[in-house]
Amino acid sequence: MRAAVLTHFGAPLTVREVPEPEARGGEVVVEVLAAAVAPYAAEVFGGERNYPLVPPVVPGIGGVGRVVQAGPDATRLRPGDLVWCDTTVRSRDDALTPDITLQGWSSRGEGGARLARYFHDGAYAELMRVPTENVFPLPAAAGEAPARWAALGLHVIPYGGLLAGGLAAGETLLVSGATGNLGSNAVALAFAMGAGRVVAPGRNETALGLLADRFGPRLRPVRLTGDEAGDRAAMSGAANGPIDMVIDLLPPSAPSSAARTAAMTVREYGRVVLMGGVGMLGGADLALPYPWLMRNSVTVRGQWMYPRTANVGIIRLLASGALDLAPERVRSFGLDAVNEAVAHAAAHRGPFDRTVLTPALH
Structure with missing residues (x-):
């Protein structure tokens, strides 16, 4: 598959072939239809923000996609399901104070860094492997405008x-x-x-x-x-x-x-x-x-990020129309234009300006 790779801080992202991910127990592989490009992405990739990313890495903060493969312990997700992939990954071995990594983006402490070494790559790829609990079903309307719905990650x-x-x-x-x-x-x-x-x-x-x-x-x-x-x-x-x-x-x-x-x-x-x-x-x-x-x-x-249940709540707000995405200005870029997308996001960081990468849409 093709992905945008950060080879080292300060370098442009490189689009190249990388191995396809496979879902194990507790994991799902998703075809990424749309992923938001944060307005400060250029600062992260340039090293200005000192984020604990470890190149080479496929960056990207969550995305809208379709399930390609679900692990054997998934009971409801099916291939073809339209879903939201939450970037906030929590360790499963401490319910009270879980370690956290933002998949393809950042992490907290040594425990978060260990988690990031496993869930290393983010959404700027045609396919992404994510924990099953980080995958949330979306309404059919999201499939008609996945680039617009990718803003979910910036609202949650x-x-x-x-x-x-x-x-x-x-x-x-x-x-x-x-x-x-x-x-x-x-x-x-x-x-x-x-x-x-x-x-x-x-x-x-x-x-x-x-x-x-x-x-x-x-x-x-x-x-x-x-x-x-x-x-x-x-x-x-x-x-x-x-x-x-x-x-x-x-x-x-x-x-x-x-x-x-x-x-x-x-x-x-x-x-x-x-x-x-x-x-x-x-x-x-x-x-x-x-x-x-x-x-x-x-x-x-x-408050760093949000609880898992917030994903369900924000999807409900969007699906009901209580939170209206229609007034937002969305500019989409294909995977090959990822560096152009990063530059566009940096130049358009005001209210309701969205820059989106569409890795699997050709």
């Missing part, structure tokens, strides 16, 4: 954060990083889950305008200036009431002060969920004040 991440924070219908959410690709997904998801209003701070006025045009008066845009006190007052004022929850999805390039300013708008007994990359490339710590946290009974939670 903030969805996991909203679930972790317990976002409830009617609540006010502040999305720190709302003008970015993942942040704008969090905005769309919050409304799909019934949020009363969403405060969307950012520096990009064009992106703020796109959000306001799509979601109307329940979306409260705030243009940030970099002044902590002034920005905090502006965000609090835009909410027109208490902010129940803050989710942070800022990238590694953002200063910790931006995350802190947003977090400290939350009400007493409010919740803050941290999912972004602040501090991953160095810089100052978040430094939330101890007295403020304690006396306001604020809950702060870190």
